[in-house]
Every structure is written in C-alpha cells, then in structure tokens.
Amino acid sequence: MTTLDERHGDGAGGRDVPGGEAVLALAGARDTAAVPLDDPGAALPGLTGSKAANLARAARAGLPVLPGFVIPHGGGGDTVALRRAWDDLSDGGTLPLVVRSSSPREDTEGSSLAGRFASVLDVRGWPAFRAAVGTVLDSARLPDGSTAPMAVLVQPMLGARAGGVMFGADPVAGRSDRMLVSAVHGGPDSLVGGERTGTGYWLSARGRLLRTEQAEQPEQAEQPEHPEEGPPEEGPPLTRSELARLVRLARRARKVFGGPQDIEFGFDTDGRLWLFQSRPITAMAARPARDARLLGPGPVAETLPAQLTPLEEDLWVTPMAHGLAAALDIGGTAPRRLLRTVPVVRTVGGRAAADLR
Incomplete structure (x- = not known):
C-alpha cells in the first residue's frame, strides 16, 4: 500500500469498481475466505461491508491505508485459505492484528452505527484470531432478534x-x-x-x-504498564x-x-x-446565522424528554443549567466567562434545550 508521504498527487480519485469488473469480483469473492483490500471485490459494500469497502476505495485512490483482508459476509468457510491469509498478514503469528466489524448497515450516509458492532484489538496467535472473528460475528445479532449482514475486516495492529x-x-x-x-x-x-x-x-x-x-491533563501522569512503550506523554x-x-x-x-x-x-x-x-458525516446541520446560539436536546434529552409545564420549568430548568455549567467548568470544556453570561439550558416551546456550543 502507498502512504500519503510517499505519494503527494491526488491519486486515482473516486473511481468505483467498473460494472463488469465488479460482477466478476463478486462472483469470485463469494467463494473466497479472505478478500485482500486491494482486490476489486473489496470495494463492494454488499460483500465486504461499508467500512472495508470505503478503505478499499481509499486505497485504490492512493490514500494511506494499511494492508489487510476481509472475510466476506457469508464467507470464511475455507479454513485453509483463511489461515493462509492470516499467516501472511501476521507474519506467521508474530505480528498482532486488529479484527473489526464491517457491516453494510454501518458507516453509511444515513447511519454510522458507531460502536454498535464489535472490534477486537491486539489479536495474537491463530486461536485468538478465530475467537476474535467469532466475537465480531456474534455482535451482528440485533436487539430485535434479527442479524445484520456482517463481514470481518482484518488489518495489522499499528503502534x-x-x-x-x-x-x-x-x-x-x-x-x-x-x-x-x-x-x-x-x-x-x-x-x-x-x-x-x-x-x-x-x-x-x-x-x-x-x-x-x-x-485536561491529570495531576500526575500514569507510568506506562510496559517500559518499552516509552516515557509518559508530554505536550x-x-x-x-x-x-x-x-x-x-x-x-x-x-x-x-x-x-x-x-x-x-x-x-x-x-x-x-x-x-x-x-x-x-451523517448529521450536517444547516449553517446558523452569525452569532446565533445553537440549541438542541443535547445532554438534557434523557432527563427531560417531554414538554414541561410552567411549574416544572421553574423547578428543574435553572438547577439543571447551574449543574451543567459547573460540570463544564470543572472539565474545562467551555470558557468560564461564557458560562457566567450564557445559560447552558433554557426552554424552547416548553422543552428543555441545551446550548450545543
């Protein structure tokens, strides 16, 4: 794979896999236990999931993507071929790997589903790799009892x-x-x-x-668990x-x-x-007018989800505003000057709204 520092041009652009090539890739990859990221079939979200397909497109365009392979949705039955792919990528089991979910339902324009499915880091050895693949596939079970289509993305663990x-x-x-x-x-x-x-x-x-x-920096930096990881982080x-x-x-x-x-x-x-x-980016808001306050449910929605009565507004909104302002001040998330002059929570049409800045 080409790194960004080795290739300074614009790359191949956003060219998708051509139709005929995609059909052939799909037909061949359905019977493949591991599809390399630089294979044309890896750019098909229905086969390898959105996460892996996006990385495959990026790699084809010359962006700095780590090498790897994908166990396609419904694939992985050929254990011999899968072990061969694992052996090549892990250098015989000496290098740790990352085993990640890649479903067609995540990382799309309509929904990111960030954190919904499992990923396993620092996977070492063939038994641990097989267990990690099982963990990712098991995470495809949804709360409603259905199972999301799931491919498994495998790449080196980068330090x-x-x-x-x-x-x-x-x-x-x-x-x-x-x-x-x-x-x-x-x-x-x-x-x-x-x-x-x-x-x-x-x-x-x-x-x-x-x-x-x-x-926010802790008062005393924790020493690394392993001395070879280097000195405490600074700056x-x-x-x-x-x-x-x-x-x-x-x-x-x-x-x-x-x-x-x-x-x-x-x-x-x-x-x-x-x-x-x-x-x-799945939630791009409309650009507000200059100096406008950005209000929305934000962190108050779980506590006060419904429309409030006037008495409820008087009893709850002001204490909540003070409490959130204190938390933001302690965490250093917002300037104290701003917190003193602008209410963090107010009501709009009887509903609690937070200042999203």
Whole structure:
C-alpha cells in the first residue's frame, strides 16, 4: 500500500469498481475466505461491508491505508485459505492484528452505527484470531432478534504515536469551510471509546489553525504498564506539520468520496500518517446565522424528554443549567466567562434545550 508521504498527487480519485469488473469480483469473492483490500471485490459494500469497502476505495485512490483482508459476509468457510491469509498478514503469528466489524448497515450516509458492532484489538496467535472473528460475528445479532449482514475486516495492529478523529467539515455549525480534529497520544481507540478526552483543533479549509483546546491533563501522569512503550506523554499530540498533512488527507478523502468525511487516523512511530476509517458525516446541520446560539436536546434529552409545564420549568430548568455549567467548568470544556453570561439550558416551546456550543 502507498502512504500519503510517499505519494503527494491526488491519486486515482473516486473511481468505483467498473460494472463488469465488479460482477466478476463478486462472483469470485463469494467463494473466497479472505478478500485482500486491494482486490476489486473489496470495494463492494454488499460483500465486504461499508467500512472495508470505503478503505478499499481509499486505497485504490492512493490514500494511506494499511494492508489487510476481509472475510466476506457469508464467507470464511475455507479454513485453509483463511489461515493462509492470516499467516501472511501476521507474519506467521508474530505480528498482532486488529479484527473489526464491517457491516453494510454501518458507516453509511444515513447511519454510522458507531460502536454498535464489535472490534477486537491486539489479536495474537491463530486461536485468538478465530475467537476474535467469532466475537465480531456474534455482535451482528440485533436487539430485535434479527442479524445484520456482517463481514470481518482484518488489518495489522499499528503502534500509533498519536491518533484521533477528524471531521472534514463542522457538523454542528454546518460549516463546510471548517475542519475539526481531536487527537490523543497513542491510537484513536481510547478517544473513540470515550475513555480519554482529546486535544481539539479547529482549522480553516486551507489548513490555518484557528483555535486549540487542550485536553485536561491529570495531576500526575500514569507510568506506562510496559517500559518499552516509552516515557509518559508530554505536550500536544500533533504538530503544525502533522495538522497540515491531515488537512491534505481530508481534502483528498472528500474528492474520493464526493463529500466531507468523518475520519479516524493515526501517526506511527516513524511519523507516517495512516487512514483507519472513513465514513460520511451523517448529521450536517444547516449553517446558523452569525452569532446565533445553537440549541438542541443535547445532554438534557434523557432527563427531560417531554414538554414541561410552567411549574416544572421553574423547578428543574435553572438547577439543571447551574449543574451543567459547573460540570463544564470543572472539565474545562467551555470558557468560564461564557458560562457566567450564557445559560447552558433554557426552554424552547416548553422543552428543555441545551446550548450545543
């Protein structure tokens, strides 16, 4: 696979698998236990799921995608061929792998279903690999008793120095001339899973850094569990140069997929940038008027979901506003000056609404 640093052109663009080639690929891949990501059939969402198909398209366009293979939906019965693919990718079991869900129902324009299905990290050895595949397939069972179509994406486990998520547009403000990046030291999984808070970067469409919000630092950094993992993390996770490379990646991904993308990324220990996941931004709001407040259900919907009576407004809304303001202040999520002057929660038409900024 080609990394972004090795190939600076625009790549092959958003070319889909041609119709005839796709039909042949689909017919052949149905009987294949493992479809390589650089195979034409890997770009078919009905066969390999949206996550893997998006990565296959990105790889064909020259974006920095790790190598890998996909166990197609309904495939994987040929254990000999599957073990051969595992052996090649893991170098005989010496390299750890990531085993991820890839369903046609996730990572689409209508629904991301982020976190709905399972992924297993740092998979080592053939028995653990088989168990991880089973875990992903089991996660396809839905609460209503049905089972989602499910393929399994397998890639190397990358030791990332820094990683995170990037929006090629600002979905809350409805601004296509802004990009948002949230990054942490290490891989993006702790950020995506909500275990850690990332450092936020707001960028213009041309890559100019508009604002930075540092993640809250613990009073005493935890020592790594394994000494070989290096010293405790210090400083911001990304440099200006790395932000510029992310902007270039966002532009190229927009060209490949025809719109701004929600991207997971990582920089490895050698400084190379890798694309882990690309999906459409599913909730792009209309751009509000200048200086308008952005109100919505936000974090108050679970507590106060229905329309309130006047007495309920008097009893509950003001204490909730004070409590959320205190939590945002403690977490360093919003400037204290703003929290003192703008109510965090108010009512609109009798329903509680939060300030989404």
